[in-house]
Amino acid sequence: MLVVDDEPGILNEVSLLLASSDIPEVTTISDSRQVLPYLRERRVSAVVLDWVMPNVSGAEILQSLTVEHPEVPVIVMTAMGDVETAVACMRQGAFDFLTKPVDPNRLVASVKKAMHVSELGQQNRMLKDYLLADTLGNPDAFAGIVTESKKMRGIFQYIEAIASSRLPVLITGETGVGKELLARAVHEVSGVSGPFISLNAAGLDDFMFSDTLFGHKKGAFTGADSKRDGLIAAAAGGTLFLDEIGDLNHASQIKLLRLLQEREYYRLGSDLLLKSDARIVAASNMDFTALRGAGTFRNDLYFRLCAHEFRVPPLRERLEDLEVLVDYFVRQVATEQEKPVPRVPPAVIAALQQCSFPGNVRELYNMVHHAVTCNDGAPLSVADFPGVAPAPARAPQPVDCGNPLFALFGKFPTVLQVEEYLIAEAMKLTSGNQTQAAELLGVTRPTLNKRLKQERH
Ligand SMILES: Nc1ncnc2c1ncn2[C@@H]1O[C@H](COP(=O)(O)OP(=O)(O)OP(=O)(O)O)[C@@H](O)[C@H]1O
Numbered sequence: 285m286l287v288v289d290d291e292p293g294i295l296n297e298v299s300l301l302l303a304s305s306d307i308p309e310v311t312t313i314s315d316s317r318q319v320l321p322y323l324r325e326r327r328v329s330a331v332v333l334d335w336v337m338p339n340v341s342g343a344e345i346l347q348s349l350t351v352e353h354p355e356v357p358v359i360v361m362t363a364m365g366d367v368e369t370a371v372a373c374m375r376q377g378a379f380d381f382l383t384k385p386v387d388p389n390r391l392v393a394s395v396k397k398a399m400h401v402s403e404l405g406q407q408n409r410m411l412k413d414y415l416l417a418d419t420l421g422n423p424d425a426f427a428g429i430v431t432e433s434k435k436m437r438g439i440f441q442y443i444e445a446i447a448s449s450r451l452p453v454l455i456t457g458e459t460g461v462g463k464e465l466l467a468r469a470v471h472e473v474s475g476v477s478g479p480f481i482s483l484n485a486a487g488l489d490d491f492m493f494s495d496t497l498f499g500h501k502k503g504a505f506t507g508a509d510s511k512r513d514g515l516i517a518a519a520a521g522g523t524l525f526l527d528e529i530g531d532l533n534h535a536s537q538i539k540l541l542r543l544l545q546e547r548e549y550y551r552l553g554s555d556l557l558l559k560s561d562a563r564i565v566a567a568s569n570m571d572f573t574a575l576r577g578a579g580t581f582r583n584d585l586y587f588r589l590c591a592h593e594f595r596v597p598p599l600r601e602r603l604e605d606l607e608v609l610v611d612y613f614v615r616q617v618a619t620e621q622e623k624p625v626p627r628v629p630p631a632v633i634a635a636l637q638q639c640s641f642p643g644n645v646r647e648l649y650n651m652v653h654h655a656v657t658c659n660d661g662a663p664l665s666v667a668d669f670p671g672v673a674p675a676p677a678r679a680p681q682p683v684d685c686g687n688p689l690f691a692l693f694g695k696f697p698t699v700l701q702v703e704e705y706l707i708a709e710a711m712k713l714t715s716g717n718q719t720q721a722a723e724l725l726g727v728t729r730p731t732l733n734k735r736l737k738q739e740r741h
Pocket residue numbers: 428429430431457458459460461462463464465466527567568569645646649
């Protein structure tokens with residue numbers, strides 16, 4: 285925090301007030317000429333700035349700050365309580381405007397708000413840099429998830445970005461897309477010491493759900509011969525994965541909501557209130573908009589669950605994963621069955637690319653399992669995959685090595701590939717600055733932003 289005023293008495297008063305309000309590291313400057321050189325050397329969260337000062341005025345400093353450090357919120361203090369000055373300050377980009385003598389409560393509230401905004405801005409920039417850099421901090425956590433898809437890489441990065449959060453995560457996507465694998469990755473990346481505990485909510489009535497999740501006291505009901513701890517206790521210090529959460533009945537939804545809100549629960553038959561620190565990761569292949577619209581899923585529970593949320597794309601939306609997944613599963617099944625690993629000709633991949641895979645990766649695994657099981661060491665063929673038709677013969681790709689498009693893409697690219705390439709190049713050239721990249725590309729910034737978001741989803 286930097287406080288600038290030419291009157292040492294005010295500097296003293298303000299810095300004492302801020303220090304006693306838990307605002308750390310307050311620096312004061314009384315000579316306005318030192319402000320800009322100071323800010324070029326140091327990073328500050330926010331500035332409290334006097335408006336009328338000898339040498340360099342508050343207006344001049346504010347103007348330079350909004351150009352050189354637009355991310356730093358500036359709170360202007362002035363003895364001139366007139367509307368014109370206030371309007372001028374705010375127009376120039378001030379965060380807040382306070383009239384001297386400054387009300388201490390108002391000053392502290394404004395400084396805290398400015399620091400909060402500054403912190404959020406910094407987090408936002410870090411997240412953006414991180415997403416654009418396309419690197420993973422903890423690749424081992426995703427080692428079991430085979431993929432070549434940019435969309436899946438985007439999900440990995442999102443998971444890393446929310447690693448330190450303890451708020452719930454909601455994972456949606458069709459059956460068999462890999463939601464449980466990703467839930468495990470969320471757990472791995474978060475680095476918590478407790479275990480990953482999984483509960484499938486499908487088909488559980490309220491009693492079964494409550495008993496399995498919260499446990500029961502000895503004698504709570506006929507047949508409860510001993511105490512049961514429940515999965516929430518087993519997940520202490522770790523992650524509780526609730527699969528098929530869209531199937532949860534109404535009574536259980538209320539109990540889960542209470543757990544999420546209060547982090548508290550009761551075992552069946554017990555009035556002893558217990559605490560839980562397990563992180564909740566929930567998954568469903570259902571459409572929550574429809575469920576909420578029909579009243580079968582509570583809105584309040586949904587909003588609690590989706591503090592962080594991502595959708596896993598179905599296999600047909602990431603066909604670039606097909607070949608690596610087939611190779612991986614062929615190797616895995618052949619090894620399990622102690623057979624030589626059969627070759628997978630391109631015709632098999634081309635044929636599989638025509639399939640819609642309603643059961644996604646799980647369905648692909650089953651198909652490969654069947655093909656390898658029936659195979660006697662020869663290369664796999666389309667006939668090893670019942671129900672899959674050979675891909676129609678494709679028009680041969682023209683080859684022209686002198687054409688720069690061939691040199692860049694190795695083949696004649698599609699419009700989509702060229703577009704993706706141009707966007708990636710523009711973002712690289714402008715170091716991720718979307719305004720400049722949009723200018724280079726000749727599109728508006730919102731159009732570019734929308735396109736980048738589409739690529740990530
Ligand atoms: N990218 C992948 N790499 C390797 N194996 C995968 C991948 N995606 C899914 N699988 C495998 O496919 C199977 C289904 O995955 P998973 O159980 O995570 O899907 P799901 O989305 O949770 O399915 P459901 O909604 O039916 O519970 C699992 O055996 C999993 O190991």
